Amino acid sequence: MLGPKETGNFMAANGKTDIDHERLKKVVEGIAVEIRKATEWGKAADYIPELAKIDTKQFGIAVLTRDGQTIAGGDADTQFSIQSISKVFALAIALKAKGEKVWKRVGKEPSGDPYNSIIDLERHKGFPRNPFINPGALVVVDMLLEDRERDDLPDTVRDFIGDMIGDHAIGIDEDVVKSEHISGFTNKALANLAKSFGNLNHEVDDVMHVYVRQCAVALSCRQLAAAGRFLMLDREDIDDKVSKADAERARRINAVMLTCGQYDGSGDFAYRVGLPAKSGVGGGILAVVPNTATVAVWSPGLDDNGNSLLGTLALERLSQRMDWSIFGAVRRV
Ligand code: DON
Numbered sequence: 001m002l003g004p005k006e007t008g009n010f011m012a013a014n015g016k017t018d019i020d021h022e023r024l025k026k027v028v029e030g031i032a033v034e035i036r037k038a039t040e041w042g043k044a045a046d047y048i049p050e051l052a053k054i055d056t057k058q059f060g061i062a063v064l065t066r067d068g069q070t071i072a073g074g075d076a077d078t079q080f081s082i083q084s085i086s087k088v089f090a091l092a093i094a095l096k097a098k099g100e101k102v103w104k105r106v107g108k109e110p111s112g113d114p115y116n117s118i119i120d121l122e123r124h125k126g127f128p129r130n131p132f133i134n135p136g137a138l139v140v141v142d143m144l145l146e147d148r149e150r151d152d153l154p155d156t157v158r159d160f161i162g163d164m165i166g167d168h169a170i171g172i173d174e175d176v177v178k179s180e181h182i183s184g185f186t187n188k189a190l191a192n193l194a195k196s197f198g199n200l201n202h203e204v205d206d207v208m209h210v211y212v213r214q215c216a217v218a219l220s221c222r223q224l225a226a227a228g229r230f231l232m233l234d235r236e237d238i239d240d241k242v243s244k245a246d247a248e249r250a251r252r253i254n255a256v257m258l259t260c261g262q263y264d265g266s267g268d269f270a271y272r273v274g275l276p277a278k279s280g281v282g283g284g285i286l287a288v289v290p291n292t293a294t295v296a297v298w299s300p301g302l303d304d305n306g307n308s309l310l311g312t313l314a315l316e317r318l319s320q321r322m323d324w325s326i327f328g329a330v331r332r333v
Contacts, residue, residue, distance in 0.1 A: 016066075019292065019322075027321045028063055034075030035059045035299070039080040042301025042309030045249075045281040049082070050179035054283075056301035057216050059310055062221035064178055065293045066228060072222055073202050081176045082296050084115065085279030086214040087137040088261075089157045089251060092230070094131075094143050095249050102143065105199055108135045108256050115263045116186045117304060118193060120125070130260040132278065135190040138200065141211045145202050153206060157214035165226040176216040184208060215280070223298035224286055229277075231257075231288045245268020258326075265305035272316045274325025277306040287315050289324045 007071040036059060046052035047121045059244060060075035092103050111129035113120040121128060121135045128136035144156050155172065162168035180187075219227065231273060233242040259274035260268040269277065275295075277287035282301035285308055297311035323329040 004132065006308065015036070019065050021065065021069060021071065022217055023066070024063060024246055027318060028061055028071050028073045031317050032059065032061055035314055036311050038075065038310055038313075040300065040309070042248055042303055044300045045285070045302060047075065048176065048180050048183055048281065049178045050173075051282060051300070053215075054080075054300045056283075056299070059297075059299040059314070060221040061262045061295070061297045061314055062225040063114050063293050063295050065224040066232060070222055070225065075298070076221040078298070079171070079173075079220045079223075080284055081216045081280070081282040082174050082214045082219055082224065083282040084132065084134075084137070085138070085224065085278050085280040085284055085286050086130050086157050086217055088257065088278045088286065089139045089160050089227070090137060090144060090214060090233075090247065091131045091256070092253055093156055093160055094140050094183075097126060098143060102131075102140070106131050106139050108260070110169075110260050110266055110269075112264065116190065118186070118189060120294070121190055121193050126194045126199040128194070128199075130256060132256070132260045133263065134187055135194050138191045138193055138211055141207050141214070142194075142200050142202050145210060153210050154212070155213055156321060161217060161223075163218070164228075167223075170223075171218045172213055173216045173218045176218075177212050180215065181208070182213045184212065184327070187211070188219060219284075219296075221296040221298050223300075224284060225294045228286045228288065228294040228296070232290060232292060232294050234290045244256060251290075257288065257291065262312075263305050263306045265303065265307050269307070269312065273312065273319045274327045275315065275319055276326070277315065279311070281306050281309045283311060284323065285311045287319075287321075290326060292324070313328065 041056040062072040062076045064070050099325045107129045109129050115133045132139050137217035194200040223294050231250050236244045237245050261278040279285045284298045286294040297314045299308045299310035303309045
């Protein structure tokens with residue numbers, strides 16, 4: 001069996017996973033330097049014109065460890081729109097409010113189709129395969145709007161993130177909002193299709209309004225890692241005031257992130273990185289090392305599945321070097 005120091009992580013007497021911070025710092029800084037030398041940066045999302053303007057040659061990384069330290073590298077303080085990563089927060093809010101009833105309107109299966117596939121929604125009669133593909137996220141927004149009036153449409157996800165990071169001065173990129181309203185034909189089609197199957201209770205425009213704003217929440221890697229902290233707390237813990245219900249919810253959200261978080265690329269991501277994670281077309285990825293850390297990476301160039309090309313590579317190297325795959329530690333250092 002590997003000893004604690006041999007993997008860079010070890011279980012302390014209090015049952016928490018402690019980390020070799022010195023080693024983590026070296027690893028994170030090393031990755032930031034390596035990624036900057038990349039020759040292939042991927043392509044920014046261009047179906048949202050505002051995102052197409054972003055310089056792809058940027059990379060940031062921030063790791064928040066369970067004991068509250070942040071280790072960062074590259075452009076870790078540059079803000080970007082979180083896009084589909086917002087769907088994780090929306091799901092967390094819905095699950096807390098409605099519990100298992102959420103799954104009556106949206107599934108928890110990988111879709112095997114692109115995140116904005118119309119045929120996939122039609123095939124499943126308006127029941128989205130999971131909450132991370134666009135129709136699934138639209139249905140979750142519809143749930144969050146229950147009991148709301150038209151002139152009282154909330155920025156629920158932004159407020160939740162504000163609570164998580166203890167700072168409510170969180171911006172929404174209004175240019176991205178406008179851009180996505182103008183270009184969001186496919187999402188409007190998906191919302192209409194869900195409505196035609198009886199799986200959307202509010203007006204399509206209202207659901208779109210809230211959805212587009214949650215996608216345009218602007219965070220840095222440092223902020224995103226902090227916002228996702230609740231996902232690493234997958235054990236009841238008196239010190240952190242994590243309840244059994246919170247821990248159980250985190251574990252379940254992590255399961256959906258692992259199987260569905262990178263869409264069609266989820267299998268490859270699990271193989272290479274081995275961590276629950278959620279990507280966004282803004283180039284961000286939030287990954288979770290259960291009970292240990294949250295990691296946010298950002299690089300706006302995407303691969304063919306709409307996931308950050310270099311963000312994924314960075315996570316692969318981090319997970320490998322820290323031996324953080326949830327599928328087990330393998331390396332003797
Ligand atoms: O609805 C859209 O198409 C975007 N606002 C979000 C899609 C997204 O981030 C997919 N993630 N990789």
